[in-house]
């Protein structure tokens with residue numbers, strides 16, 4: 001079976017993203033990315049029964065252990081990262097051991113974070129099994145865990161050695177999770193590629209139907225955009241912050257709901273629309289573009305409204321802990337319209353509160 005390769009160019013730490021059907025079974029492709037003799041596969045209680053044996057079979061003569069964590073965003077914690085570290089020490093993993101993250105973004109972020117700090121950093125390979133992880137979280141080396149006070153407040157930049165995207169794994173992904181992944185796909189069009197946004201509008205039905213060609217195009221285009229941005233700005237000193245479109249609001253929504261109500265992609269969908277509405281309110285972007293975004297997100301089955309019962313003040317308070325803030329001032333990702341996001345540092349709290357109040361009042365009435 002053929003596959004596509006996209007590279008993340010980071011000098012000596014460059015790595016491939018392989019995309020195609022059946023890649024978990026094609027270990028001749030990915031086994032050489034595993035240095036050393038010993039592997040720890042980290043997965044969760046949902047994904048392991050589906051795909052762990054396939055990965056183990058591909059390891060052939062390499063010795064391996066596995067750690068299966070409970071499923072869900074509420075388990076993306078320091079305690080569970082500690083369990084991975086304890087397991088690595090327990091199996092006497094040396095510095096040349098490799099962690100394989102087999103699962104969605106929660107497992108990828110958490111296992112990658114453990115790999116970033118065990119013995120000050122060991123290798124890891126991403127094997128993403130959700131659409132969201134395949135288009136976004138497995139690429140770029142942002143690893144970490146949540147604190148009760150906020151999303152991803154603890155973490156490290158630590159690039160994987162390879163990203164193995166087996167598109168066949170999407171066949172078992174629940175519908176809601178699949179649609180949540182589409183939110184991050186829309187993000188790439190919204191932030192920097194108006195043509196891709198238009199393609200998404202034209203192919204929304206094919207994507208919802210999980211048409212293989214449409215899905216592969218969406219995954220490859222998303223990975224290519226992310227790889228290019230990360231290559232130019234690995235540590236988010238500038239342009240990479242654009243990948244956070246919708247996330248200042250989105251992370252606040254996730255924190256306010258205890259990481260248990262909204263999926264990350266759903267929160268990002270609502271957050272992107274809030275960013276678009278704030279941009280319109282400030283006269284920076286046409287209202288028609290915010291409308292187009294809302295229509296596309298709704299066609300893809302994503303929420304666009306803040307859930308009832310969340311106060312604007314609560315969301316604003318959570319936004320104060322956003323990692324893009326500098327000296328206590330909000331830095332937001334807004335847009336000029338479809339395909340043109342920008343970093344904006346001079347929005348006042350009154351202006352943000354106006355957008356939040358409008359959005360929460362619209363839900364109450």
Ligand SMILES: NC(=O)c1ccc[n+]([C@@H]2O[C@H](COP(=O)([O-])OP(=O)(O)OC[C@H]3O[C@@H](n4cnc5c(N)ncnc54)[C@H](O)[C@@H]3O)[C@@H](O)[C@H]2O)c1
Nearest residue numbers: 046071104105106129130132133136137142169172173264
């Ligand atoms: N590091 C980054 O750059 C980055 C980017 C985007 C999101 N994230 C993070 O990623 C996380 C969200 O990731 P997610 O949406 O993948 O959530 P997730 O990891 O919780 O996976 C979603 C659900 O799908 C299940 N699942 C995974 N693969 C499956 C499969 N093939 N078949 C059936 N079920 C499967 C999981 O067990 C889980 O229940 C958030 O914590 C978010 O902050 C990180």
Ligand SMILES: O=C(O)C(=O)C[C@@H](O)[C@H](O)[C@H](O)COP(=O)(O)O
Nearest residue numbers: 136140142151152240243244247323
């Ligand atoms: O890779 C990035 O950069 C992103 O911002 C991608 C986001 O989709 C992702 O949710 C990321 O985890 C957010 O990072 P954070 O720095 O805002 O915690």
Ligand SMILES: [Zn+2]
Nearest residue numbers: 184247264268
């Ligand atoms: Zn995200």
